[in-house]
Amino acid sequence: MVQNNQQLLSSFILHIPVAIAILDREMRYLAVSDRFVDDYQLKKNIIGSIHYEVFPQIPPDWRQDYQDCIAGKVEILKHEEDLSKSDGRIDKLLWEIHPWRNFAGQISGLVIFSQLNIEKTLLQEKLKSCEAQMRAVFTGMNELVFTVELNSSSILILPTKFFDLYDDTIINQIIEKTQAQLFHDPIANDYQTLIQKILQTQQGIDFEYSLQLDEMLMWFDVDISPVSETTVIWVARDITQRKETELNNLFVEKELAQVTLQSIGDAVITTDDYGQVRYINPIGEHLTGWRSEEAQGKSLAEVFHLIQESTQKPLINPIQKVIQENNAYRLPAKNLLTARDGSRKYAIEGLVSPISDRQGKIIGAVITFRDVTQARRIARKLAWQANHDPLTKLCNRRKFEEFVAMAIKDARDRQSHHALCYLDLDRFKIVNDTCGHAAGDELLRQISKLLSKRIRTLDVFARVGGDEFGILFHQCPINIAQTIANQLRQLIEDFRFVWEDKVFRVGVSIGLVEITATTQNLTSLLSVTDAACYAAKEKGGNYVYLYQEHDLLVAQQRGERQWIAKLNRALEEDHFLDARTCGQALCLAPNGDAVKQSVGRVPRLAKQRGLVGFQRRLFCMSIHTKNAPYKERLLRVKELLNPLGGRIAFVFMLKK
Numbered sequence: 092m093v094q095n096n097q098q099l100l101s102s103f104i105l106h107i108p109v110a111i112a113i114l115d116r117e118m119r120y121l122a123v124s125d126r127f128v129d130d131y132q133l134k135k136n137i138i139g140s141i142h143y144e145v146f147p148q149i150p151p152d153w154r155q156d157y158q159d160c161i162a163g164k165v166e167i168l169k170h171e172e173d174l175s176k177s178d179g180r181i182d183k184l185l186w187e188i189h190p191w192r193n194f195a196g197q198i199s200g201l202v203i204f205s206q207l208n209i210e211k212t213l214l215q216e217k218l219k220s221c222e223a224q225m226r227a228v229f230t231g232m233n234e235l236v237f238t239v240e241l242n243s244s245s246i247l248i249l250p251t252k253f254f255d256l257y258d259d260t261i262i263n264q265i266i267e268k269t270q271a272q273l274f275h276d277p278i279a280n281d282y283q284t285l286i287q288k289i290l291q292t293q294q295g296i297d298f299e300y301s302l303q304l305d306e307m308l309m310w311f312d313v314d315i316s317p318v319s320e321t322t323v324i325w326v327a328r329d330i331t332q333r334k335e336t337e338l339n340n341l342f343v344e345k346e347l348a349q350v351t352l353q354s355i356g357d358a359v360i361t362t363d364d365y366g367q368v369r370y371i372n373p374i375g376e377h378l379t380g381w382r383s384e385e386a387q388g389k390s391l392a393e394v395f396h397l398i399q400e401s402t403q404k405p406l407i408n409p410i411q412k413v414i415q416e417n418n419a420y421r422l423p424a425k426n427l428l429t430a431r432d433g434s435r436k437y438a439i440e441g442l443v444s445p446i447s448d449r450q451g452k453i454i455g456a457v458i459t460f461r462d463v464t465q466a467r468r469i470a471r472k473l474a475w476q477a478n479h480d481p482l483t484k485l486c487n488r489r490k491f492e493e494f495v496a497m498a499i500k501d502a503r504d505r506q507s508h509h510a511l512c513y514l515d516l517d518r519f520k521i522v523n524d525t526c527g528h529a530a531g532d533e534l535l536r537q538i539s540k541l542l543s544k545r546i547r548t549l550d551v552f553a554r555v556g557g558d559e560f561g562i563l564f565h566q567c568p569i570n571i572a573q574t575i576a577n578q579l580r581q582l583i584e585d586f587r588f589v590w591e592d593k594v595f596r597v598g599v600s601i602g603l604v605e606i607t608a609t610t611q612n613l614t615s616l617l618s619v620t621d622a623a624c625y626a627a628k629e630k631g632g633n634y635v636y637l638y639q640e641h642d643l644l645v646a647q648q649r650g651e652r653q654w655i656a657k658l659n660r661a662l663e664e665d666h667f668l669d670a671r672t673c674g675q676a677l678c679l680a681p682n683g684d685a686v687k688q689s690v691g692r693v694p695r696l697a698k699q700r701g702l703v704g705f706q707r708r709l710f711c712m713s714i715h716t717k718n719a720p721y722k723e724r725l726l727r728v729k730e731l732l733n734p735l736g737g738r739i740a741f742v743f744m745l746k747k
Contacts, residue, residue, distance in 0.1 A: 101369030113191065115200040116161055118142040129203065142203075152172045153711045160190050165196055180451060228372040232403070235265065235327040241286060242321050244274050253329075254742070260284035261304065268302045269327075286315065286323055293317050296443075299330070310334040335496030358439075366391045366410040369455065378439070393617065395458065409443040413456050419444040423458060438464040480554040482532055483539035491553035491561050496613045498563055502606050509606040509614065510564040513624040514542075514579070517632040519558040522588065531558075534597070541586060542579055569605040569637070576601050576635045584633055598633035600624055605638075669713075 112120060112129040120138050128135060137145055143154065159165045168188035185206040193199045233256065237248040245476055246269070254262055273282050289296060295316035296670065302309045311327040318324050358375035362368055368391055372382040379386070381396055386394045396404045402597060413420050420443045427436045441460025445453050478490035484496070498509040525533035535558065542560070548550050551563040562579075564572040580599055588595040602623025611617055627636035 111207040112142075112203045112205075114142055114202060114203065116198070118201075120145075121200065127203075130205065159199060160188055161198055161659060163190065166190070167536070182210065222267050226693040233328070235329075236323075237325050239273065239281065239286060239315075239323050239325055240321060241290075246273070246325075249683075249738065256329075264304045265302060268304070272300075272302075280327055280331060280578060289315055289317055289323055290320060299334075301334075304693060305614055307331075310531065324571065328613075331422050342663050352484065357459050357461045358441075360395060362410055362457075363390050363455045364414060364453055366414070366456075367406065368394050375460075378430070378460075380435070381700035391458075394431075395467050396429040397422070397439075398427050398429060398436075399423070400427050405428075409458070410456050412625065413443045413452055417445055417453060422458075428460075437462045438467045483538055483554045485543075485560075486553035488553065488561075491551060491563070492613060492617070493553055494551045494563050495561075495616065498565065498606050499610050499613060499616065502610060503608050507566060508568055510569050510603060511606055511620050512562050512564070512572070512576055512601050512603040512635075513555070513620050514560040515600045516558040516583075517600060517628075518595070519597060522590070522595050525595075526590045526593060533590070534588050537588065538583065538586070538597075543584060545575075545582060546578060561620075564652070569603070571607075573603060573635060573637055576603050578634055580633060600630075600632050601635040602627055603635060603637045626632070 109124060110130045112127050115121055118141050120140050120142065123133075123137060127133070128137070130147075133145060143149060152517040153170060156165065156168050156170075158166050166189070168186070169497055170188075171184065189202045189204075190198045191200055191202050207711045210619065226489055231262070231704075234251060235248075235253045236251050237246045239246050248266065272278055285296070295314060297312065297314040299310060299312050302311070307447070308331070309329065310331045312330045313325060313327040315323050354640075356374065358373040358378050359370075360368060360379075361370045361377050368386040368389050371379065371381060371386050371394070374660045376382055378568055381389075381394050387667040392408050392412050398404060399406055407425060409420050409422060409734040422439065422441045422443065426438070426439065429436050438608075440463050441458060446455040446457055448454050457651045478487060479485065482560045484492075493522040495511060497512075501507050502509060516534075519531065519534065522534050535554070539552075539554070541559075543552060546562060549565045551565070552560075553561045553563075555610040556563040563577075564575065567575075580601055583597060583599045586597065588597060600618050602625070603619045604616065604623055621635045626638075627634040630636065
């Protein structure tokens with residue numbers, strides 16, 4: 092049975108997945124596991140072999156330990172050794188030895204448990220290899236490299252070529268200054284907070300910092316990365332030369348910018364992100380009344396006092412809007428900049444723009460503006476001249492017709508009533524011919540002032556021609572407008588114009604038309620009003636003629652005025668022929684028909700309107716009409732021109 096148990100034990104040990112061997116007191120193998128044989132690459136049958144023969148490299152001290160264990164002096168033995176392999180590799184061999192006893196309780200031998208730690212060996216080799224590579228890398232680096240341990244407040248400097256680039260004095264100063272910044276200086280709290288954040292997030296960060304040494308200022312670009320839960324690695328690159336170049340370039344750019352800002356014609360003010368003034372160029376100093384040195388550090392609202400032109404109320408600080416929205420902002424139109432002493436105000440226009448750093452963060456703003464006081468004054472003057480008569484300072488015809496057009500629209504939209512009248516001075520030509528144009532101009536100025544005093548402020552008074560005026564009575568019934576027109580007529584009738592030793596009486600012919608919802612358009616309204624004015628002259632002048640719908644007299648005046656326009660054009664273009672070449676005196680009515688009544692009024696109108704050269708003339712007008720032969724378009728008018736008196740000797744032709 093004992094033999095059976097031994098066989099069973101041997102079989103169990105043989106196949107157990109552990110490296111195990113049982114030895115007797117003479118250190119002969121009684122049983123070994125396959126794992127033991129494989130780990131040590133032994134022969135398959137080593138049963139009976141002596142342990143020291145199988146492992147001759149076992150040192151004497153180990154052998155003595157084995158004997159002490161067999162003798163009962165030691166309960167457990169543990170050893171670790173390197174095991175050389177045939178391929179040159181060395182594995183870690185761990186031994187743990189226990190004595191085993193027989194049924195009588197006597198020590199009969201030893202049990203060896205072993206572990207071949209190949210993984211640990213490989214890991215250690217890798218670590219050594221990595222360490223060697225890292226040392227090679229660090230040795231070739233020009234950067235300052237060290238680890239920072241917050242718990243112990245210590246740094247471990249790694250050997251790099253950085254120490255070969257500078258002398259010991261500079262190296263010592265760099266290390267001392269760095270340690271002071273990290274652990275002792277007031278800035279140390281900021282650095283430690285930053286390192287703690289890196290350890291918490293396990294994310295690196297880079298930035299630039301400087302160290303003031305005894306004889307120089309050094310700049311570093313540092314990269315800090317976590318290497319454990321309590322340690323970071325600090326890699327600092329010397330960028331002093333690059334920084335000096337940048338600072339030098341920045342200085343040159345700043346000088347160029349300063350010279351440019353001082354030379355340009357626009358005013359410039361720069362501020363920080365709190366809206367405090369940092370710089371004002373000379374033009375800005377002149378406009379604000381502040382010297383740049385005095386304004387530095389003051390709020391922009393105190394230095395740049397902007398008000399609205401119409402209300403004189405302060406405008407919102409433009410810097411706040413720009414910084415909040417991060418967009419350029421154009422200064423409001425119609426503003427005024429009040430100088431420091433309050434005695435001067437400038438109309439300005441300009442732009443406020445944000446200033447950002449490399450990371451896009453707003454660090455301030457710049458205001459560029461120019462004085463447009465003179466330009467705005469000229470613009471207002473030009474706008475006034477475009478809408479006013481320079482002699483009388485009244486509205487001119489173009490502006491007056493704009494008001495009339497608005498009145499027509501208002502009458503249609505709101506069923507309102509307005510009135511329009513034209514005023515043509517009587518005997519104005521006598522003043523002009525007798526005393527000259529200067530007297531005529533003065534007469535027009537005095538008449539304008541005289542009438543302006545009697546016209547309501549909501550009405551529009553304008554000079555629409557040489558001696559013609561227009562009045563738009565706004566929101567005025569026609570009967571009231573007629574009363575006012577007669578008052579104006581009487582006012583001019585009572586007026587006496589004195590020029591040097593001469594005194595003149597003048598009158599006025601007034602045509603008055605009501606503006607209602609049925610008024611057609613501006614052109615027809617002006618034509619009717621003009622004709623009504625001439626109808627007043629037909630009444631002998633110094634008369635107010637109120638136009639009525641289907642007014643025959645006004646229609647007749649409109650027709651006659653068309654004839655006057657044709658006669659004027661014929662005179663200007665010199666379309667006259669000798670009567671002897673025609674053989675007879677001929678004329679054609681406006682519509683191409685033989686209408687003696689229309690043609691017969693032409694000589695009288697020509698004489699009345701002062702058209703020179705019509706006395707002792709014979710007229711022949713030719714107007715193109717469809718399907719009418721030339722001779723049929725002519726009418727004998729010799730007898731119609733007799734009122735002019737004298738012998739008729741000329742013929743004129745008006746082309747189509």
